[in-house]
Amino acid sequence: MNAPFEYLLRLGDDRIILGHRLSEWCGHAPILEEDIALANIALDLIGQASLLLGLAGKIEGQGRDGDALAYLRDAVEFRNALLLELPKGDFAVTIVRQLFFSVFALLQAEALERSSDQELAGIAAKAVKEFRYHVRHSADWVLKLGGGTTESQNRAQRAVDDLWRYTGELFLADDVDRAAAASGFGVDPSTLENAWSETVRDVLARAGLTIPDVSYMQRGGRTGRHTEHLGHLLGEMQILARSHPGASW
Amino acid sequence: MTTMANDSTTRDADAVTTPSDTQWPLWEVFVQPPGGAPHEHAGSVHAVDAESALQNARDVYARRGEGVSIWVVRSIAITASTPDDMGPFFDPGNDKPYRHPQFYKVPRGIRM
Incomplete structure (x- = not known):
């Protein structure tokens, strides 16, 4: 097992998959200003993914660059958390997911x-x-x-209810994480959970939103067991690179 | 219950009385370029409050390194001259070149 390589795939895949999901809002956001804001955030994530996957390819040493890793792997080879591949949903789903992931990613x-x-x-x-x-x-x-309004409250609460069960996976640590952390290369995600929980709970409480009682947290993305949604996302994300191998623009 | 329902009906009705009421308030954006030059008017954004206006201004007008500081101010807070003011405001200055400090000799050693 090449722990640094696997570890970087998780970092890079989280960002490219969420970046792609956010890019789906381009031209569809509620207002022009938010359209640009979401596209900016998507570009930040895709830019980071490009650097992380590029570094992963270098460390792997098999001649794959960032583009090869992003565009020429199948769903089972992706290592993103399930939370990030779920459909963009309505604006509330997108925003609640963005809060969950951004607080985690900042830590x-x-x-x-x-x-x-x-x-x-x-x-x-x-x-x-x-x-x-x-x-x-x-x-x-x-x-x-x-x-906001009753409508916006209901939608935000529904988003929290639907997405909460996907948050646990962000903090699951396995041998890859532990090896990467032990060598000083990476960080054990389980060490981030308390700080994440404190920040997210504070925001949700101030927003008047409640955390659902969830007994089981979804998992699988870090080992390539994904939801049906990832395949469809990759179909769109990868079609150009796969139809025109080696094309540049 | 009846009162609450009435209240929300009234509020919703107010919110869509005219097309312009469905727009969020307008804010004018001033961006300070790097290097200490004064803030310049960059454009305007819609936003529900000052924090959102600041974020929208950042996303729309300062995402390519254009600025080091942003001001936002509600557009209705700005009092502007009108085209009718053109004559009285600006014409009297045209024939009074002595208002320009251009008749002084610049001392040696001063860079212009």
Whole structure:
């Protein structure tokens, strides 16, 4: 097992899959300003994914670059958390997911700034600034939806109810995470859960939203067991690169 | 119950009385470019409050490194001159070149 490579795939895949989901809003967001905001966030995530997958390919040493990893792997080879591949849903689903992921990703990036790998530490340092903004933007929207009309409250609550069971997977640590953390390369995600929970619960409480009683957390993405949704997403994301191998634009 | 229902009906009715009422308030955006130059008007955004206006302004006008500081102000807070003011406001200045400090010799050593 090449722990740093597997670890980087998880980081990169989280970002490229969510980035793609967000890009689906382009031209469809509720207002023009938010359309641009979501596209900006999507571009931040795709930019990070490009760096992380590029580094993963270099560490793997099999001649695959970031594009090959992004566009030429099948669903079972992807390592993103299930939360990030779920359909974009309505605006509330998108925003609640964005809050859940951004708070997690910010904590993760802050820890990765101290990575023993200079390149990963550098990518993390850039990402911290981006995630601070993503947290601010999504938290602000969650407060507005929760404190808005009955309709927006209902939708935000439904989004929290539907997505909560996918949050546990973010903090599951297996041998890959533990090996990456032990060598100083990565961070054990289970160490981020308390801080995440504190921030997210605080935002939800201020928004008047409640956390559902969930007895089972969904899992599987980190080992390639995905929902049916990922295949459809990849079909769209990869069609150009697979139809025109080696094309550049 | 009846009162609550009436209240929400009234509010919803108010919210869609005219097309312009469905728009969020307008804010003017001023961005300060790097290098200490003053804030310049960049454009406007719609937003429900100041924090959203600031974020929208950042996303629309400052995502390519254009600025180091942003101001947003509600458009209705700005009092502007009108086209009718053109004559009285600006014409009297046209024939009074002595209002420009261009008759002084610039001392040596001063860079213009």
